Amino acid sequence: MGDLERGRAKYDEVYGEGAADRLLAALDGWGSDIGRYGVEFNFGEIYSRPGLDLRQRQIASIAALVTLGGVEPQLTGHIKAGLNVGLSPTEIVETIIHCVQYAGFPRTINAINVAKKVFQERGVT
Amino acid sequence: MDQWAAGDATRRAVLGDEHVDRAKQRTTSFTADFQDFITRYAWGEIWTRPGLDRRTRSCVTLALLTALGHHNELGMHVRAALGNGLTPDEIKEVLLQTGVYAGVPAANSAFAIAQEVLAAEGAIEAGGADGRAG
Numbered sequence: 001m002g003d004l005e006r007g008r009a010k011y012d013e014v015y016g017e018g019a020a021d022r023l024l025a026a027l028d029g030w031g032s033d034i035g036r037y038g039v040e041f042n043f044g045e046i047y048s049r050p051g052l053d054l055r056q057r058q059i060a061s062i063a064a065l066v067t068l069g070g071v072e073p074q075l076t077g078h079i080k081a082g083l084n085v086g087l088s089p090t091e092i093v094e095t096i097i098h099c100v101q102y103a104g105f106p107r108t109i110n111a112i113n114v115a116k117k118v119f120q121e122r123g124v125t
Numbered sequence: 126m127d128q129w130a131a132g133d134a135t136r137r138a139v140l141g142d143e144h145v146d147r148a149k150q151r152t153t154s155f156t157a158d159f160q161d162f163i164t165r166y167a168w169g170e171i172w173t174r175p176g177l178d179r180r181t182r183s184c185v186t187l188a189l190l191t192a193l194g195h196h197n198e199l200g201m202h203v204r205a206a207l208g209n210g211l212t213p214d215e216i217k218e219v220l221l222q223t224g225v226y227a228g229v230p231a232a233n234s235a236f237a238i239a240q241e242v243l244a245a246e247g248a249i250e251a252g253g254a255d256g257r258a259g
Binding site for chain 2: 041042046047049051052056057059060061063064065066067068074090091093094095097098099100101102103
């Protein structure tokens with residue numbers, strides 16, 4: 001069984017105080033079950049497991065999202081999350097660049113542009 | 126060191142001499158340009174960059190190959206990940222983490238392949254008939 005409360009705490013650890021409640025409020029109505037699954041299972045279970053720290057988990061997540069392509073809103077969120085848990089801009093950019101040889105240029109260029117935008121918003125140089 | 130030599134050295138450090146020698150033996154006039162290209166580009170440039178260590182590059186590679194569903198390459202890179210210092214537990218966590226983004230079928234296939242490779246390498250216990258998960 002997933003753990004909603006542990007998920008809420010882990011989500012807030014990554015995205016900031018009250019972030020899980022804001023996500024759940026944004027995904028209300030027909031979206032409420034998918035929002036709950038994200039917090040309960042992704043964060044209450046997977047992100048809460050030992051074995052990899054939050055920095056390594058964000059690196060794996062960013063690699064998967066860059067490669068999937070077409071998920072720029074989620075990639076934006078996870079690049080912010082990467083910065084939040086202590087990844088350096090270089091580590092984030094290198095993770096994206098590493099994908100180019102496997103996933104090709106189009107997805108990687110889109111991902112770099114997402115990272116540039118996040119860094120600009122955060123004042124990261 | 127030139128780009129080709131740096132690439133060949135990195136490729137051998139990550140995939141092993143046996144793999145690279147076999148790839149060279151199998152190279153034909155049809156595939157030679159491709160072998161040259163990946164040695165200089167994928168291995169001589171990208172894998173040789175500073176900024177991420179090889180363990181982390183292995184994490185990235187396992188996640189993206191799982192998401193792409195490139196199963197032959199995934200098996201090769203599970204073996205490489207062990208060589209780069211990832212433990213079976215860390216490999217397991219990367220596949221679990223990727224499963225929530227790329228979907229459970231992608232992770233299921235990846236687990237079957239990693240189970241087989243890690244057992245063959247003696248890093249974990251062997252599975253059932255073909256080591257496949259549900």
